[in-house]
Every structure is written in C-alpha cells, then in structure tokens.
Amino acid sequence: MPARPAPHSSAPQRTADSGLTKATARRRNPQAFAALVGLVTVGLLAAGCTSTGGNEPVGEPTSGGTLTYASGDAEPSCLDPHVGGNFPQALISAQYLESLVSRNTEGQITPWLAESWTVSDDGLIWEFTLRDDVSFTDGTELNAAAVQANIAHLKDPTTLSSTGYLALGKVTGTEALSPTVVRFTLSEPDSALLESLSQPWLAIESPTALERSQDENCASPVGTGPFIVETWVKQNAVTLVRNDDYVSPPEDAGHTGPAYLDKIIWRFIPDSASRYAAVQSGEVDVIDNAQPDTIVQATQSDSIEHLDSPRPGSSNRIELNSGQVPFNDVRVREAFIRSANVDDAVSSLFHSTATRSFSALSSVESAAVSNAALFDYDPAAARELLDAAGWTETDADGYRVRDGVRLTVMFPVSTNQSIPAEQSVFEQIQATAKETGFDVQLAPMDLSSWYAALASNDYDAVSAPYTKVGPDVLRILYHSDSIVPAPSGYFANLAQVDDPEIDDLLTAASRTSDAAERASLYTDAQNRILEGFYILPLYDQQNHFLLRSDVVGFRTLPTVAVPTFYDAWLNR
Amino acid sequence: MLGRIAARLAGAVFVLWAVASVTFCAVRLVPGDPAQAVLGGPGSQASPEALAVVRAEYGFDQPVLVQYFAQLGRLATGDLGQSYALNTAVGPLVLSQLGGTLLLAVLALALAWVFALALATWSTRGGKIASSVGSGLEIVAAALPHFWLATSLIVVFSIWLGVLPPISTDGVAGLVLPVLTLAVPLAGFLGQIMRESLLVALESPFVLSARARGESERGVRWIHALRHASLPAISLSGWAFGSLISGAVVVETIFARPGLGRTLLNAVTLRDVPVVIGVVMIVAVTYILMTLLTDIASRLVDPRLRLI
Numbered sequence: 001m002p003a004r005p006a007p008h009s010s011a012p013q014r015t016a017d018s019g020l021t022k023a024t025a026r027r028r029n030p031q032a033f034a035a036l037v038g039l040v041t042v043g044l045l046a047a048g049c050t051s052t053g054g055n056e057p058v059g060e061p062t063s064g065g066t067l068t069y070a071s072g073d074a075e076p077s078c079l080d081p082h083v084g085g086n087f088p089q090a091l092i093s094a095q096y097l098e099s100l101v102s103r104n105t106e107g108q109i110t111p112w113l114a115e116s117w118t119v120s121d122d123g124l125i126w127e128f129t130l131r132d133d134v135s136f137t138d139g140t141e142l143n144a145a146a147v148q149a150n151i152a153h154l155k156d157p158t159t160l161s162s163t164g165y166l167a168l169g170k171v172t173g174t175e176a177l178s179p180t181v182v183r184f185t186l187s188e189p190d191s192a193l194l195e196s197l198s199q200p201w202l203a204i205e206s207p208t209a210l211e212r213s214q215d216e217n218c219a220s221p222v223g224t225g226p227f228i229v230e231t232w233v234k235q236n237a238v239t240l241v242r243n244d245d246y247v248s249p250p251e252d253a254g255h256t257g258p259a260y261l262d263k264i265i266w267r268f269i270p271d272s273a274s275r276y277a278a279v280q281s282g283e284v285d286v287i288d289n290a291q292p293d294t295i296v297q298a299t300q301s302d303s304i305e306h307l308d309s310p311r312p313g314s315s316n317r318i319e320l321n322s323g324q325v326p327f328n329d330v331r332v333r334e335a336f337i338r339s340a341n342v343d344d345a346v347s348s349l350f351h352s353t354a355t356r357s358f359s360a361l362s363s364v365e366s367a368a369v370s371n372a373a374l375f376d377y378d379p380a381a382a383r384e385l386l387d388a389a390g391w392t393e394t395d396a397d398g399y400r401v402r403d404g405v406r407l408t409v410m411f412p413v414s415t416n417q418s419i420p421a422e423q424s425v426f427e428q429i430q431a432t433a434k435e436t437g438f439d440v441q442l443a444p445m446d447l448s449s450w451y452a453a454l455a456s457n458d459y460d461a462v463s464a465p466y467t468k469v470g471p472d473v474l475r476i477l478y479h480s481d482s483i484v485p486a487p488s489g490y491f492a493n494l495a496q497v498d499d500p501e502i503d504d505l506l507t508a509a510s511r512t513s514d515a516a517e518r519a520s521l522y523t524d525a526q527n528r529i530l531e532g533f534y535i536l537p538l539y540d541q542q543n544h545f546l547l548r549s550d551v552v553g554f555r556t557l558p559t560v561a562v563p564t565f566y567d568a569w570l571n572r
Numbered sequence: 573m574l575g576r577i578a579a580r581l582a583g584a585v586f587v588l589w590a591v592a593s594v595t596f597c598a599v600r601l602v603p604g605d606p607a608q609a610v611l612g613g614p615g616s617q618a619s620p621e622a623l624a625v626v627r628a629e630y631g632f633d634q635p636v637l638v639q640y641f642a643q644l645g646r647l648a649t650g651d652l653g654q655s656y657a658l659n660t661a662v663g664p665l666v667l668s669q670l671g672g673t674l675l676l677a678v679l680a681l682a683l684a685w686v687f688a689l690a691l692a693t694w695s696t697r698g699g700k701i702a703s704s705v706g707s708g709l710e711i712v713a714a715a716l717p718h719f720w721l722a723t724s725l726i727v728v729f730s731i732w733l734g735v736l737p738p739i740s741t742d743g744v745a746g747l748v749l750p751v752l753t754l755a756v757p758l759a760g761f762l763g764q765i766m767r768e769s770l771l772v773a774l775e776s777p778f779v780l781s782a783r784a785r786g787e788s789e790r791g792v793r794w795i796h797a798l799r800h801a802s803l804p805a806i807s808l809s810g811w812a813f814g815s816l817i818s819g820a821v822v823v824e825t826i827f828a829r830p831g832l833g834r835t836l837l838n839a840v841t842l843r844d845v846p847v848v849i850g851v852v853m854i855v856a857v858t859y860i861l862m863t864l865l866t867d868i869a870s871r872l873v874d875p876r877l878r879l880i
Contacts, residue, residue: 070739070828074838077657084611157621160611165619215659234658235669235830269739269828277726277738278828284739416841448843 061255061553065570066263069563070275072289075268078218079229079238082154085163085201087467087560091288092266094562095240096137097203097223100128100147101194102250103469105558107366109194110251113142113204113224123189123513130180134248136206138222144176149207151184159214167196189511191518195470198559224248226259226566238266253566254553260569276546279304285551285570288563290544292353292421298546305547308353309556310540312364313468314477315357316422318411318429318536321460323483323496326391326407333533335385336409336461338378339436345428346539349421354539360474360526362540364558367471367519369526375536382436391437400437409433409440411461414450418463425538426463455489462494465541469559471522475506478529495534502528584860591856592647592849596640599845606843607632610656630656647853653846657839662850666835670854673831676823677816679747680754681809687759688805692766693793696774706767714760718822722753726826740829750827754819758812762805770801803874810866814859 073088081089081097100114114128134142151174154164170190175183186193196202209222220229226249227240246258267284269275276294278284280301290298290306298304320327320336327333346356358375361368386392391400391407400407411430413423423444430440440461445453453459466473476482480503482493502525509521529535543561547554553567607626627633631642646653652662695706729749730738740746773779774797782796820833832851839847871877 077659157619157625160622160626162611162619162622165622218659233830234660234665235834267739267828270834271826271828273723274726274738274826274828277730281730281734281738283730283737283741447841 059571061260061567061569062571063258063260063569064262065260065572066265067261067286067551067565067568067570068265068267068284069565070267070269070278070284070287072270072272072275072287073268074270075235078214079232080205080214080217080221081201081203082150082159082161082164082205083214083218085161085165087562090200090560091562092238093203093221093223094200094225094557094564095227095264095266096225096229096243097200097205097221098225098248098250099198099200099203099559100130101198102252102557103195103198103559104252107364107470107558109198112198112250113248117194119513121513123191123511124186126184126186126193127177128182128184130182131248132180134224135245136209136222136224137228137243137245138206138208140206140208140222142204142224143179144182145179146207147182147204148174148176149210150202150204153205153210154202161201163199163201167199167202189513191510191512192470192472195468195472199469200560200562227261227264230263236267240264240266249566250557252558255567259566260553261565264565279546279548282548286545286547286554286563288543288545290546291419292350294546295353295544296351303549305549305551307545307547307554307556309543309545309561310362310364311465311467311543311561312362312470312559313473313541314466315359315362316463316465316538316541317357317360318426318461318463318538319495320534320536321457321462321494321496322532322534323498324457324460326389326409327460329389330533331385331389332391332407335382335389335436336433336438337375337533337536338382338385339433339438340429340536341377341432342375342425342429342536342538343377345425345432349424349428350539353544354542357537357539358530359537360477360529360535361471364540364561365471367522367526369523369530371527371530374530374533377432379432379436386437394437397439398434398437399439406439407437409438409460410443410458411440412443412445412450412453412459413463414447415444416447417450419542422463422538451490454491454494455485459494463538464494466492467541467560472510474522474525474529475510478525478534479503479506497529497532497534499528499532580864587860588647588853588856589644591852592644593640595849595852596643596845599840599843599848600636606630606656606845608843630654643849647849652850652853655839655844655847657842657844658847662846665847666832666850666854669830669832669835672829673817673820673824673833674858676747676750676754676820676829676831677813679751680758680816680819681813683751683755684758684762684812685805685809687755688762688766689798691759691763692770692801693798695767696770697793707764710760710763710767712760713756714764716757716760718753718757718819719826721756722749722823722826725749725752738827740827746827746829750823750829753823753826754816757819758816761812762808765804765808766801769804770797773797773800776800799873803870806866806869806873810859810863813862814855817855817858 071088071091073091076089076092078084079093081093098113100112102110102112104110113131113134115131117126117128119126130142130144130147136142140146151168151171153159154161154168170186170188171184172187173185177183203223206222209217219232226243226246228243230239230241232238241263242259242261244258249256269278272289272291272294275287279287295306298306320333322328322333343356346354357363358372359368359370386400391402393401395401395406411426413426426442430442433440454462466477468476476492478493478497480498483491483496483498485491505521505525509518509525512518512521545563550571552569552571555564555567556562557564607623610626610630611622631639652666655662655665658665691706691709695702726738726749729736736748737746779792779797782792817832820831821837824831824833825837832855835847836851839851
C-alpha cells in the first residue's frame with residue numbers, strides 16, 4: 001500500500017501492499033495551524049531548549065524499567081496487522097509479532113521463525129523449515145499447522161486483509177510436510193515472496209488465538225515476539241509487557257534471551273509540537289514522526305537523540321500523469337522536471353534532515369538506481385522543450401499556451417499525507433515552474449477527496465509514496481496492469497506508465513529465481529522509468545525518531561523500518 | 573406548565589432528529605466509500621470479496637433512503653449502531669469517552685466563571701485604567717485561538733518551567749493545561765458581558781436605592797448588581813458549553829487526551845458514520861440538558877422569570 005510519511009497532526013499511512021490509509025485530519029486550516037504552531041515552537045522552544053550535560057558512558061545493559069513511546073500515527077483500529085494492514089499496525093505489532101523471515105541492512109533475507117527454506121527449479125514450490133523450539137505466548141507451539149492457519153487467515157475474505165492478502169496473491173495453497181516443514185504452492189514464480197513474507201503484515205500469530213472472534217484477536221493478538229499485549233485502553237495507550245520465555249530474536253539482534261524492558265506504554269499523540277514537548281520534558285522516551293523543525297532543535301539538545309530510518313519501497317516523488325495532456329508528451333514532462341528547483345526547496349524547508357533523491361526507489365533498497373543528471377534544474381532547457389512541444393505562446397499572466405489552452409498542471413495534495421514541509425516544497429516547485437510557464441494548481445484536500453480525485457483521473461501530478469520490502473514495488477507502481485483500478489477505484493500506477501518494454505522487464509524480474517538477473521532487470525526497468533521523465537524524485541520516505549539519550553539499544557527493523565525495543569534498555 | 577414541558581420535549585426530539593439527519597447527509601455527501609472506511613481507509617486496496625462481505629454486513633448495498641430509515645429506527649430505540657472502523661458498539665464507545673470531555677468542559681466553565689467574575693468586579697471598581705485594562709484583557713483572551721494558547725502554555729509550563737506535563741496523565745496535573753486552554757478564551761467572552769451588564773446595573777435606580785438604604789459597597793456589588801449582571805452570562809453558558817465541546821476537539825488532540833473530541837475527529841476522517849452520529853447525538857443531548865439547566869438557573873437568579 002502506498003505509504004506516507006507521517007503528517008504533522010496524525011499520520012495517515014499507506015502501507016506496503018495495500019493502499020490503506022488511516023489518518024486524522026486537523027481542523028479547518030491545517031496549513032495556518034502548522035504555520036502558527038511552527039512559529040510558536042520554533043521561536044519559543046528554541047529559546048527554551050537547554051542542554052543537560054554530556055552523554056554518560058554506556059555500560060552493561062540492565063534489565064527493568066518502563067519505556068513510554070509516543071506515536072504520531074493514527075491509533076490502529078485493530079492490533080492484528082492481518083486485518084487491513086497499514087503502517088500504524090506495523091509499528092506496534094513488531095513488538096509482539098514475528099515473521100517467517102527478516103531482512104538485514106544489506107538487503108539480504110535472513111532466517112527468523114523459519115530457519116531455512118528451499119525453492120523448486122520452476123519457482124512454484126517453496127518449503128520452509130521452522131524452528132522447533134518456539135512457542136506463542138499463549139503456550140501454543142509454532143509448527144507447520146500454525147503457519148498454514150495464518151496463511152488461511154490472511155486469505156479469508158472475512159479477515160478483511162488488504163496488505164497481506166495482496167502479498168499472497170500467487171500463493172495457491174499450503175501443506176504440512178512434517179511438524180516443522182511447511183510447503184507453499186504458487187500459481188507462478190514470485191521472486192518477491194520472501195520479501196513479502198518478511199513484512200509485519202504477514203506475521204505469524206497463534207492459531208489458537210486466531211480462532212477467537214475477530215474483536216478479541218484485534219484487542220490482544222498473540223505472537224512469538226519479545227513483548228506481549230497486556231491491555232489496550234482505546235484512545236489512550238497500549239500496554240506491552242516482557243515475554244520472559246522469548247527465544248527467537250532475528251540474526252541481527254544485539255543479544256539473546258528476553259528483552260531488557262519490563263514494560264512499554266505505547267501512546268498516541270497526534271500533534272507534532274505536543275509530541276516533541278513530551279519527549280523534551282521526559283514525559284515520553286521515544287517519539288516517531290519527528291518533523292524537520294523539531295529534529296533541528298533536538299540536534300542542539302544533549303538529552304535527545306535523533307534516528308533517521310528511511311522506509312523501504314518507493315522514494316517520495318512527484319508522479320506525472322502520462323495518460324493525458326499535457327504530460328502525455330515526454331518533452332513536457334522533461335520540461336516540468338527541468339523547471340522545478342527541488343534542491344533549494346528541500347534544503348531550505350527540510351533543514352538538511354532530508355537528502356535529495358534521484359531514484360524511484362528508497363535509498364535502503366540495494367536495487368535502487370540513481371541518476372542525478374536527469375533531474376538538473378535548467379529553466380532554459382525547459383523553455384526550449386516547451387517550444388518544441390508546441391506550447392509556444394505566452395498569455396498575459398506569463399503562462400504557456402497551446403491552441404488557446406493554458407499549460408495547467410492539476411496537483412491534488414493530501415494534507416493528511418504530505419507533511420507541512422512537503423507542502424511547502426510543492427509551493428516552491430509551483431513558483432519555479434511558473435517562471436517557465438507552467439500553471440501548477442496545488443489543491444490541498446482531505447484524504448477521501450484526494451483519492452476521489454485520483455480515481456476520477458482528475459490530476460496531472462501527484463505525490464503518493466508506497467512502502468514495501470524490496471524492488472517488486474516497481475511492478476506495483478509502473479506495470480500497466482496497475483492502471484486498472486481496484487474495486488475501490490484505487491490504482492497504484494499514478495504516473496500511468498504504459499510501456500510494453502517496462503512491463504516485460506518487471507514481469508520477467510518478478511518471475512526469475514536468479515538474483516543477478518533480477519537485479520539487472522530492475523536496473524533496466526528503473527533506467528527506462530527515469531529516462532521517460534515519468535517521476536520527479538524528491539527524497540526518501542521520511543521516518544525520523546527522537547529519543548531520550550538514556551534510551552540505549554533502540555533501532556528499527558530493516559524490513560519496513562519500524563522500531564524494535566528488544567535490545568533497548570534504560571541507562572538511568 | 574404541562575404544555576410548556578410537552579413543547580420543550582417535542583422541541584428536543586425535533587432537534588435530535590434534525591441533528592441525526594443533517595449528520596447522516598453531511599457524512600454521506602462527501603466522497604468516499606463507507607466500505608473502504610471499514611476496510612482501513614479510502615486508499616484501501618481491499619479485495620472485491622472483502623468489499624462484498626462488508627457491504628452485505630453493514631447494509632451498504634441498500635438504497636440510501638433505506639439506510640437512512642434503518643439508522644433512524646435504530647436511533648429511536650437507543651441503539652447507536654456499530655463503528656465501521658473500531659469494530660465496537662458505538663454506544664459504549666461514546667459513553668466511555670464522554671466522562672473525560674464532560675470533566676474538561678465543566679472544569680473549564682467553572683474556571684471561566686471565576687476568571688470572568690474576578691475580572692468584571694475588579695475592572696468596574698478600579699476606575700478608568702482598570703476598566704481599560706479589564707476590557708483589553710477580555711478582548712485578547714476572547715480572541716485567543718485554542719491551538720495557539722495550548723501550544724504556548726505547553727512551552728511555558730512544560731518546557732521552560734517544567735512544572736506541568738505537556739500531555740494528559742492519570743493525575744490532576746495533566747488536567748491543568750487543557751482546562752486553562754479552554755477556560756481563558758471563554759472567560760474573555762463571559763467577562764465582557766458581565767462587565768457591561770454590571771456597569772448598567774450599577775447605574776440603575778435599584779442600586780441607588782440600596783445605597784440609600786445604607787447597603788455597603790460590597791453588598792451593593794455582590795448581592796444586588798451582580799445578580800443582574802450574571803443573567804446574560806448564565807444564558808451564554810449554555811452556548812459556551814457547546815463551544816467547549818468543539819474546543820475539546822483541538823485540546824484533546826494537542827494534549828493527547830482521550831475524549832469525545834478526538835473520537836469525533838478520527839471518525840470524521842475515517843468516514844465512520846455511526847460514530848460521528850453517535851458523538852453528535854450525545855453532544856446534542858448534553859447541549860439540550862445544558863440549555864434546560866441555564867433556564868432553571870436564570871429563574872432561580874431572577875424572580876421576574878418565575879412569573880412567566
């Protein structure tokens with residue numbers, strides 16, 4: 001699903017495979033609100049920011065203590081990420097659920113609940129050998145039947161799974177070959193299967209717990225993870241307690257055995273300024289969705305540290321709708337890209353907290369191809385391209401005109417999904433593109449209206465990131481099949497790239513079992529996408545955490561960059 | 573008397589019906605498929621099978637009019653329905669959030685009255701300067717937007733002074749800043765009205781006659797004049813209570829407090845129609861009750877009204 005950086009107020013998130021978004025809107029004028037809060041916080045907070053001494057040397061980890069986490073994302077309506085499947089669910093469920101496989105920082109798939117696996121030559125039969133020493137926290141044993149029950153749960157329409165359901169599209173059946181070996185049968189080869197299975201939305205839950213009603217399972221899903229859901233007071237907090245019998249950390253974890261923390265209080269604080277004030281005052285220990293202004297302040301404070309962990313999948317980029325005038329002409333697309341001064345906008349508005357991207361993929365994806373030369377700011381070249389494309393006249397307002405029609409770019413902006421800094425970047429792009437003769441019409445709208453605008457093809461440019469593990473996200477975003485709307489009207493190929501050569505490359509990449517061939521196919525596909533000027537990359541999907549300096553051992557999982565507190569301890 | 577009560581009850585039922593209908597239409601008129609809301613939001617890539625399950629379960633496949641009357645029928649029997657997004661019954665959900673918001677609103681209203689009374693009595697006694705200062709303070713307070721005030725209070729009391737938590741906590745400390753945020757602008761409104769009517773009352777013949785009887789200045793102000801001055805403010809308190817509930821949307825979001833305001837905000841974003849209607853109905857009921865209470869209070873304070 002399309003995933004979005006967390007907005008100032010609450011965070012709508014589109015997650016990996018599904019287009020789910022949960023968001024809370026702010027009041028009538030979010031921009032004015034953000035601006036005012038910004039003024040207040042930047043002015044007053046900066047003045048109030050004081051250093052509290054240098055970092056203490058870190059000793060041996062000590063067990064115990066309660067950590068408070070504050071999420072800016074919306075509170076999930078269900079703590080079981082099989083149901084729906086969005087980013088807020090992934091954030092919290094990574095503390096109590098685990099997947100069959102994981103991924104390391106090099107992008108390689110590593111064992112987790114499955115200790116090994118094999119695939120047949122035709123790529124249609126996968127066999128996973130499970131660890132035989134793992135139990136769920138309700139005492140149920142992890143075995144092949146448990147995995148089967150989870151796949152069945154994800155594929156059952158009454159589970160209402162979107163993300164997990166899509167990821168298992170090619171899996172037709174499962175079979176328990178022995179208590180520890182489970183076989184997946186596929187309808188066609190899927191080179192992204194392991195990457196899909198590593199995502200939190202496909203975590204393995206206790207089959208005993210899954211048999212309860214959905215309401216019960218949503219309130220307290222049962223997994224094999226280092227923490228256990230104890231209570232959930234809706235609209236207030238989820239309390240997680242340590243799993244003392246924990247045995248299954250992933251390979252890249254910092255220790256073995258149970259977690260150090262006794263307890264995690266997981267809160268939801270939608271307002272960015274309040275969230276930062278809460279970590280500043282020590283009321284909470286870790287916050288997510290830190291905004292550029294608060295990150296800058298935090299870097300001046302000794303008591304708060306910053307962790308930047310870009311999400312996998314796509315970069316944040318502006319997609320140009322190549323399915324209709326004016327961007328059905330590659331020269332006009334290139335002209336728009338050349339006329340947009342992105343570098344200055346990003347550096348001035350993100351205060352160096354974001355790095356410019358020149359790729360369709362996130363920088364954490366090893367398959368990412370980056371080509372800065374294609375995205376140079378060059379208004380003179382842009383004007384020549386517009387001349388060549390027939391947009392030769394200029395009207396009284398300075399906009400280019402062809403056959404009496406003004407060169408207009410409709411740009412719907414989701415105020416839920418684009419943080420205030422990003423909306424300001426769009427405004428600067430609007431201003432620089434105007435100098436070349438583009439009339440960019442930014443239309444801020446709430447999430448439902450935004451999706452409606454996309455579904456009715458009422459857009460020329462749009463920004464809609466998508467979180468997924470691995471380069472297969474390219475197939476979702478740029479294969480012509482993805483122009484066909486889902487029953488909801490949603491479609492992922494918003495640039496409406498319809499290029500048989502790209503289709504062939506992406507299809508071949510998703511079917512090959514040869515890693516080198518797969519990488520080369522994705523490279524070719526990305527080059528063709530970038531050279532077709534379908535997208536204007538901006539930066540990675542921003543995912544910033546701020547934490548008290550006495551929280552040690554905090555990191556994110558290299559799968560979808562959600563936090564894990566397994567190694568974390570309090571140095572107090 | 574019975575006729576008056578019947579008329580009031582009929583009025584209340586009409587208001588509730590109107591509120592339910594307008595809310596139903598408003599939420600339905602905005603783009604977005606309620607089945608999507610159930611399945612995790614408007615961008616959901618829900619499968620056709622899942623959508624079909626949801627549509628049948630919630631009756632979205634029925635014509636809108638059928639859904640409307642079904643909704644009204646359920647409301648008439650006191651059933652607020654099932655939340656699309658939260659998988660829970662709306663009644664218990666809304667009631668569980670009501671307490672926090674009511675507490676906030678009642679405390680804010682009480683504090684606003686204290687501020688307004690203090691300001692009005694002081695500024696009408698202290699001569700020209702006090703009067704100007706008082707009226708200036710009232711105008712500034714009344715004009716303060718909740719979100720600005722909330723953020724400023726957090727900066728001052730949580731960041732600089734470090735004496736109060738910036739987010740809601742279990743104890744009383746977490747209530748102070750949210751209550752202040754709601755009370756200060758309201759005190760501005762109430763104070764303005766009280767001061768003006770206090771000035772009018774102090775010029776009235778009955779005050780002169782009280783003074784002539786030898787009533788002390790304190791007695792004149794607190795027993796005679798204030799009684800008159802408080803009437804408009806009491807009437808205004810009914811409206812103020814409603815505005816406090818809407819202010820709670822902002823305040824609960826900023827201070828991360830559980831409550832009706834946050835519930836409403838989330839529900840609107842997710843197009844969770846039953847929750848929106850549930851919250852609005854509950855707010856309408858409390859508003860009606862509040863208006864009733866202010867009527868009674870006015871009668872207690874003003875004997876003239878008891879004759880009508």
